[in-house]
Amino acid sequence: MTTIDTRELRNAFGSFMTGVTVVTAISESGEKVGFTANSFTSVSVEPPLLLVCPSNNLSSFDIFNTCKHFAVNILAEDQKDISNTFASAKGDRFENINWHSDENGCPIIEGSVAHFSCSTYSNIPAGDHILLVGQVNGFATNEKLGLGYAKGGYFSLGMERRAEELTHLLEGVVGGIIEFDNKVLLTATEQGYTLPQIATSTEQGSQKTVRKFLDAQGLDCEIGPVYSVYENLKAQKFTTYYRVSANNGLAGELGEYIDIDKIADLDFVSSDIQSMMQRFVSEKQNGAFRLYVGDNETGNIH
Numbered sequence: 001m002t003t004i005d006t007r008e009l010r011n012a013f014g015s016f017m018t019g020v021t022v023v024t025a026i027s028e029s030g031e032k033v034g035f036t037a038n039s040f041t042s043v044s045v046e047p048p049l050l051l052v053c054p055s056n057n058l059s060s061f062d063i064f065n066t067c068k069h070f071a072v073n074i075l076a077e078d079q080k081d082i083s084n085t086f087a088s089a090k091g092d093r094f095e096n097i098n099w100h101s102d103e104n105g106c107p108i109i110e111g112s113v114a115h116f117s118c119s120t121y122s123n124i125p126a127g128d129h130i131l132l133v134g135q136v137n138g139f140a141t142n143e144k145l146g147l148g149y150a151k152g153g154y155f156s157l158g159m160e161r162r163a164e165e166l167t168h169l170l171e172g173v174v175g176g177i178i179e180f181d182n183k184v185l186l187t188a189t190e191q192g193y194t195l196p197q198i199a200t201s202t203e204q205g206s207q208k209t210v211r212k213f214l215d216a217q218g219l220d221c222e223i224g225p226v227y228s229v230y231e232n233l234k235a236q237k238f239t240t241y242y243r244v245s246a247n248n249g250l251a252g253e254l255g256e257y258i259d260i261d262k263i264a265d266l267d268f269v270s271s272d273i274q275s276m277m278q279r280f281v282s283e284k285q286n287g288a289f290r291l292y293v294g295d296n297e298t299g300n301i302h
């Protein structure tokens, strides 16, 4: 039998794009529990069944393993913080979010795209997880877009679409946060560091513009999800950055690869890039990516 590298296996599993859910339940003593899960699958319509896979390592495992009821909340694209909370926070994960109980007492998270209230239909041990199959007793859904997850990072269909849409509407700049070996490719200028970027034209979508730009610079790289879209409504301009992963450390004329650990101390050409890079570094260190859509009128961070 070939030996399997578990790290490589995790990465391979993680290349499957999914949505993100929070699975909740209540213990016999009334303690609310919940964890972030992307192992959700719809199973059957008649009877209505779904599946999630809680890990044996969850601190709340005993509750999920014996629960008669549970609920699945499908997170919306503006609920990354909730995903992060239910993946890592200690203490009461429900403290700072809006929720209500379903008829079984399981927490339903407000603002999610859909929720399913379930009674446990079967529970099958499977290695280091269980297959928890729920029969749907009640559900609700709405028109919001769901949060996406792939390769250890979140993505947002809404933001991908917006980035493409803006190139046809406004003057803009598209660029990349280009990573190789825990380093990011930065360009030094007299005003400070900046990211490799190029002006868009209205004829060409933003991802294609980045692709052509990086190809022309001789970079061997894969373009990932949009990391930020910033709309300057007054100036009718926009800036979009993609996450890009390079296949080698060759930087061409674009600058130099700088250690992620050193980036927080650098001066960037603008406060927008500075704060985006600070966020990038802290998310990289915490291993979770959030998304940012902002504009200079509202300063919205979704």
Ligand SMILES: Cc1cc2nc3c(=O)[nH]c(=O)nc-3n(C[C@H](O)[C@H](O)[C@H](O)COP(=O)(O)O)c2cc1C
Pocket: 020, 034, 035, 036, 037, 038, 039, 040, 053, 054, 055, 056, 057, 058, 059, 060, 083, 086, 087, 088, 089, 149
């Ligand atoms: C996007 C994402 C998907 C996850 N999917 C699952 C999953 O399907 N099953 C699971 O047991 N843990 C999953 N986790 C990890 C758990 O959310 C995490 O281990 C758990 O919240 C830890 O809770 P604890 O500190 O109470 O043990 C996922 C985490 C993230 C960020």
